[in-house]
Each structure stands twice: as C-alpha cells, then as structure tokens.
Amino acid sequence: MEDGENALDSDLGNPINQLPTVLLEELISTFRGKKIRGEFLKEYGRIKPCVLPLPLPPHLRTLNLTTVTRWWKGSDYISDLLHLATIKSPNLETLLFDYFTCRYLANFSFIPKFKKLRILDISFTKTDDDCFLLIGKHCPDLRELHAKASGKVTDDGIRNLCVTGNCKFVRKLNLEYCYKITITGIQLALDNLPQLRALRHECLLEGLAEIAQYATVQKLDLPQYSLSKLYVLYNTVYKSGSLRQSVLLCPNVTEVYLNIRKEGFKDTDLLSLLLLEKLYTIEIVSVVPFPFHRNITFDGVVPLLKKFRYILKRIKFEGFLYVDIPTIIEFCPNLESLTIKDCQTTQSTETEVERPILQILKKLIVRNSTSSSENLFALLSSPSLVYVSMIGCDALNDHVFYRAANLHSFHNLEILCLYNCDSITKNGIDIFLQETNPLEKIILCRSPNSRITREDIVNWNETAIWIEKNWRFNFIFEFSSSCLLQIC
Numbered sequence: 001m002e003d004g005e006n007a008l009d010s011d012l013g014n015p016i017n018q019l020p021t022v023l024l025e026e027l028i029s030t031f032r033g034k035k036i037r038g039e040f041l042k043e044y045g046r047i048k049p050c051v052l053p054l055p056l057p058p059h060l061r062t063l064n065l066t067t068v069t070r071w072w073k074g075s076d077y078i079s080d081l082l083h084l085a086t087i088k089s090p091n092l093e094t095l096l097f098d099y100f101t102c103r104y105l106a107n108f109s110f111i112p113k114f115k116k117l118r119i120l121d122i123s124f125t126k127t128d129d130d131c132f133l134l135i136g137k138h139c140p141d142l143r144e145l146h147a148k149a150s151g152k153v154t155d156d157g158i159r160n161l162c163v164t165g166n167c168k169f170v171r172k173l174n175l176e177y178c179y180k181i182t183i184t185g186i187q188l189a190l191d192n193l194p195q196l197r198a199l200r201h202e203c204l205l206e207g208l209a210e211i212a213q214y215a216t217v218q219k220l221d222l223p224q225y226s227l228s229k230l231y232v233l234y235n236t237v238y239k240s241g242s243l244r245q246s247v248l249l250c251p252n253v254t255e256v257y258l259n260i261r262k263e264g265f266k267d268t269d270l271l272s273l274l275l276l277e278k279l280y281t282i283e284i285v286s287v288v289p290f291p292f293h294r295n296i297t298f299d300g301v302v303p304l305l306k307k308f309r310y311i312l313k314r315i316k317f318e319g320f321l322y323v324d325i326p327t328i329i330e331f332c333p334n335l336e337s338l339t340i341k342d343c344q345t346t347q348s349t350e351t352e353v354e355r356p357i358l359q360i361l362k363k364l365i366v367r368n369s370t371s372s373s374e375n376l377f378a379l380l381s382s383p384s385l386v387y388v389s390m391i392g393c394d395a396l397n398d399h400v401f402y403r404a405a406n407l408h409s410f411h412n413l414e415i416l417c418l419y420n421c422d423s424i425t426k427n428g429i430d431i432f433l434q435e436t437n438p439l440e441k442i443i444l445c446r447s448p449n450s451r452i453t454r455e456d457i458v459n460w461n462e463t464a465i466w467i468e469k470n471w472r473f474n475f476i477f478e479f480s481s482s483c484l485l486q487i488c
Helices: 004-009 021-032 037-044 075-088 129-138 155-163 183-192 204-217 242-249 267-275 298-307 325-331 373-380 398-408 426-430 454-462 480-485
Strands: 062-064 094-096 119-121 144-146 172-174 198-200 229-232 255-260 281-286 314-318 337-341 363-367 387-391 415-419 441-446 474-479
Touching (some): 183 204, 204 242, 242 267, 267 298, 281 298, 298 325, 363 373, 398 426, 426 454
Parallel strands (some): 094 119, 119 144, 144 172, 172 198, 229 255, 255 281, 281 314, 314 337, 337 363, 363 387, 387 415, 415 441, 441 474
16 A cells, blocks of 8 residues: 555546546446446456555545445455545545445544545444544534444434534434434434434434423423424334424424334324425335234325425325325325335226326336226326336236326336236337337346246347347346345
8 A cells, every 4th residue: 555655646647637526436436336346357357456546536525435346345445445545535525334344444543534524424333432523523514424323322422523523514414223322412413513404313203302391391482403304213212292392393394204113103193294384205104013003094194295285295105004096196296206115005996087197206116005007007197207116016017008108108217117017018018118218227027927928038138129229228137036136
C-alpha cells in the first residue's frame, strides 16, 4: 500500500482524475460490482485486490463498499482501501458499508479523516458509544446516519453524537435493533436534532407519548418536532393512544409506515392519522401470528383514503384479510405506487361497468393475493406503468394483458416480473416483445404447473428479436426453485 506522499504523487498526470465526478463514481461502482465480476475473474483469475488499479481521486464524493463483490471482501482489502481513501479522497461525502464489509472493520480510526461526511452507513457492525463520539466530534456536516443493529450503542452514544457532539443537522437516523438505546436516548435525539425528518427505533412512539404525557401533566405546551416520516417497527410495543400522541407532537408527518406484528393496534388508532394535514404515503404491514386476532382491517383504512384521496401517492397493504381494489381506485386517483401483498381482495367480476383508471400509477406489485381478473385488468389499465411485479396471481391470463395492451400498449413499461402466474402463456409474454416498447427487463419464473413450455423457451432463444435488433434488454427465465434469487 502506498504511503501518503507516494499516493498523492501517483495522481499527477493521471487522466482518469479529470473525468466528471458522476462518471468516475459509476466507473468505480461498475469495476468493483457484479457487472463485470464474472468476466474479470474468468480472464484474470483471483488477483490480490490491493494491486487492482482502483481510481480514488481527490474529488471523489461517494465510496460505496456495498458494491464490492464478495470475492474481494476481506480484512486486508477493506482496511487498505479505507486507508487509501483517507489519503486521496479526504473530502468524501458518502461512505457506505454493508454486513459483509463491516465485519472486516478493525476500528473506526478512519472517521476523523473524513470531516465532510454527509451520509454514513455503518449498520450491522459492533459500533459502540466511542464510535458515535468520533462521529460527533469530526463530522459536523452529517445529514444521514444509519447504524442499524449496532448492539453496543447506548443513550451515551446519542449524547456523544448530538448533545456534546457537533452533529446538529442530522435529518435521517436509523437506530433499528439498537436495543441498548432507551426512551431517554430517543428523547435526546428529538430534542437536539431540530432538522430530524426520520427516526427509526422501536421506542419512538413510547418516547413521544411520554413527552406528551409529561407536558400534559405539567400543563405545558406540547413540543413540536420536525419528523416527516413516522415508523412503527417490527418489535415496537404499542400502547393504546400513543399513535395519537405522536401525531400531535409531529404535525408535519406526511409518510407513515406501520409494521404491526402484535395485538393492540386497532382501527380506531388509525383514525389518529386524520389529525395530519397531509399524507402522501401509507404503508401498513399487518402480520399478526395465529392465534392472535388482527384488529386492523381495510374498513379502518378507508377514512384515510377518503380524506387524503387526491394527495396520496404511495400505498402498501400487506397481510389484510381483505382489500377492496375498486375503493382504492375510486378514492386515490393520483396514486403513483401500489403494493398489495398476502391479502384477500374483493372478487369483482363485472366486465361491463366502466371504472376509473389510475392514470399516473407507475409502480404496481401484487404478491400472493387472491384477485379477480377484472381487478387485475383495472390495475394494469394505467398507461403510466413503468414497473410491474405479479407473484402467484392465478387470475392473471393472456386476455388481461391483451385488454390492457389495447388501451395503452404498455408504452412506458420498463420492468416486468412474473412469478408463478401459471395461467400466462407464451402469447401473453409476446405482447411485450414489441420494438415500440421501452422494456429493459423481463423476469419470468414458472412453477411445474406453468403453461409456458420448454418448447416456448427454445422458440424464444431461436427467434430472439432483442438480439437481432440489438435492444438493451434482459430476458431472465427461472424455475420456481430459484425464483427467490431474482425476485424484484
């Protein structure tokens, strides 16, 4: 590994350092990532990573170690790369690790070298209070800190970060699964980060409720926090009324993410969200295990759809006993993203009734949810669809695709994912293989009951128009046993 003087000298006259930063970061990502891993290893074999010609110019803004292939991940490589970055790229603004790269961090001595960090992801590490002390002391410009599952961080770590520390402008703070952080630490973050927009921690609702209760008992004005995203996480212990108290303290919330895994949350609690002035996103995952009773229903959601109908942009429902798709279409005409997973839906079979169309719906995911072909047609009727993923939709057939294509030819669709939709045949897929379509990828996974045969696959290979026409297009075919590897 080069020392500091030699590393800087080696940059002189290197033309790659004259490339625009955005282009250079893409080249680095491509070189380290999966895009060329197979070809590189095949041609050159397993080469010691530290001798690879990785460009790290002074103006590099992002170092994304999550793109480093597992072939190259190791303690020497990660530590050498970080050491080189502290010398050549001290103005780094974004530094991202993942579970694999974090395992090879011996310590956090590199943090003081990057004084201009704005985004730092050190999730899944043995991060402790001393690490937060370094961040708080040396990274005053930090805007996002992701420290998920940092099991050693306590309330003192939060104090080191933003009370005695200099990180006063953090907007996103992810502390999920940091179980040594208590309500005290959450309140410290809320009180000392005036620009905080998103805080993920299991004690958030409880901390907000306690603040509200204290203010009420002391006859004080309720404090107002700047959160715009409200999370109820997997292991949140919900107490009745705490959602309402949280909304009163965070009136600027526009996105709500509820992951309900235990009893206690009811439809009446959802009505607390009516106190909000605006709501752009609502995601509700209701997966209460047997034998507990699910107290959240689609009927409890309808009042929210009615109030925020024209401004709702993103909806996700998972684990509901039933969801009424026509109601969603009627009340939320400006939806851009809709996800329905593991739900029962109303089985509308009316074909003559003219229904409204979600004109600007761009992303559609329907997964393991019973639905009629008419409901699927209504959703696929959006002319703006860019991304469609259908999983386990038995009612999806060629006719549904034909009818939707007759409306808009799927002229905006870029990605189509179909998993175990066994009623689809080759004719249904051929609808999308048109030269006028901007399609970039089809992922097709079939079960043993699929109506797509091996002969169909052979025919596609022999008459691959996308190869003949030199399209930028990937057609990925998988059997059900390997579908999870490609799931969208």
